[in-house]
Amino acid sequence: MHLQNLLVFTAPVLALSYRFNPLEHSAGIAPYFTPHNPPIQSSPPQGCNVTRASYLVRHAAIYANDFDYETYLEPFIEKLHNTTQDWKRTESLKFLSNWTAPVSDEHIEKLTAVGLQEARSLGKSLHKKYAHLKTPAKVWSSTADRTVKSAESFISGFTGNHTKSVNLTQIEESKTAGADSLTPYKGCSEYSSSYGSDQSSAFIKVYTKPIIARLKAEAPSFNFTQDDITGMFELCGYETVIRGSSPFCAPSLFTSEEWLSFEYANDIMYFHNTGYGRDLSASLGFPWVNASVAALDDKSSSQELYVSFTHRELPPTVLTALGLYNNSAYTGANHVNETMPEDRVNYNRAWKSSEILPFLTNVAIEKMSCKSYGYDEGEYYRILNNANPQPLVDCRDGPGGSCSKKQFHKFLKEREEQFGDYNKACGGSHLPESLSIYEA
Incomplete structure (x- = not known):
């Protein structure tokens, strides 16, 4: 009787504890956040210390990219x-x-004040997290203004404005650099920035239809289109990283189900463009993985922390190369494209672009020295995405879901055999196939 009363009393309280946040479902326009999925502690596992780490960071928040502005925002603003x-x-x-x-x-394409501050905050955060490691002699960035300024702000935060202590090395965004760059997709003739748009458009047509009907009933003099709806969703994120908030985020405008549909439409696009929808994706991301591990294992190098800034295309390919966020990882079948239907939302998918590539998204490989209960003493590796540990599917024999050095290198060798041939994946062009910028 007492238990029944307790359940009756607490159920409404528990129901009210969750509040839907559209900014965490805004795909590539999401402000930086840590998803806590899975909710594994971000600090090193018991008995482990990080000895080296390599980070790949997307640039911080911008006002808008050119495609979104020209396709969705500007036409909607003009109609208003x-x-x-x-x-x-x-x-x-x-x-x-x-x-x-x-x-x-x-x-x-310009960084917002919020973006600059968040890049600086990331620098402060990593300085605190890795206070026991040497200040990096170098930080790397591709040559676009938004990546360079993100890196500069990061360095300012990391060093407490002693920016001259770190050399910012800019890597040309060149088609001829191939895999030896922070933008390897630019040298790949098989890559297209529009790939995935057809698949995404099919679902956009489905989910926007009832929204258009609802808003048309409310505002009959405004001819709402699919592009208008997309622009309104995007303005929630873009206006927030510019002004700090946006009325387009209001729960009275779009329901949580509608937000999840907007997110899913973007997930479909990124899935086919930089994810598991094409084997090419892993081939684009593997060079950074391989170069990072080589740098972490290079005893002749005095650098202990590697940080590089790039664009939104590269981090998802790196995660794909590592086999993370794979919808079909545990199914035993290779029908990965079927996991992203274009007529309905797969709510149980692993691939969620809001978690994978918000502004300032960062993927890290940490090398750890561990003496932990129940595990062999030695070196282990783990992957972080936006400060959230992501245990590898086939390599987690260490504390906290980490991977032993022997098993990790075996795992990398297997991935290299599948996805390590950059030139073959990119159409047989004779371009550099490895990333050498971290070599001592």
Whole structure:
């Protein structure tokens, strides 16, 4: 009787404890966050100390990229300027009566103040996390302004503004560099930035149809389109990283189910563009993995922490090369494309772009020295994504889901046999196939 009363009393309290956050479902426009999925402690496992680490970081938050602005944001903003719709007579769209756009074409691809601060905060965080490691002599960045400025802000935070103590080395975003760059997809003739858009568009048509009907009933003078709906979802993230908040994030505008559909549409696109939808993805990401492990194992190098800044395309390919976020990892079947249907949401998928590539997303390989209860003393490796440990599917014989040195190198050898031929994957071009920037 007492237990029954307790359940009746506590159930409503538990139901109210969860609050849906659309910013954590905004795909590649999500502000930086740690997903805690799975909820494994981010600090080293008991008995382990990190001896070296390598980080790959996407640039920090920008006002908007050129494709999103030209395809979705600008057309929607122009329609708002020209419409006769009286927004004050609406319910969920009242804010549009005095809303002003946070971005124009002069801002495209530029970092926001929020982005710069978050890059600086990441620097402070890693300095605290790895206080026992040597300050890196070098930090690397591709040559785009947004990656360079993200790296500069990171260095400022890491060094407490003593930026001259770290050399920022810029790596040209060149088609001829092949895999020897932080943008290996640029030298790959088989890669296309538009790949995945057809698959994503098929689902966008499905999920936006009821939204358009609902908003049309509320604002009949405004001809809402699929692109308008996409732009409104995107403005939630972009306006937040510009102004700190956005009315487009309001729960009265889009439901959690609609947000999950927007996220899934992006997941489909990234899945086919930089994920498991193509074997090419792993071949693009493997060179960074291989170079990082070689650097971590190089006893002749005095550098203990490696940090590089790139664009959103590379981190997902690295995670794919490592076999992480694989929807079909435990099925025993190689039908990975069937796990991302284009007519409905797969809510139980592992591949979620909001967790994989928010602004400032970072993938890390840590090398640890462990003397932990129940495990052999020695060296172990683990993978972090946005400070969240991600145990490898076929390599987790160590503490905290880490992988022993012997098993990790065996795992890498197997992945190299599958995905290590960059030139073959990219159409047989004779380009550099390995990443050498970390070599001492």
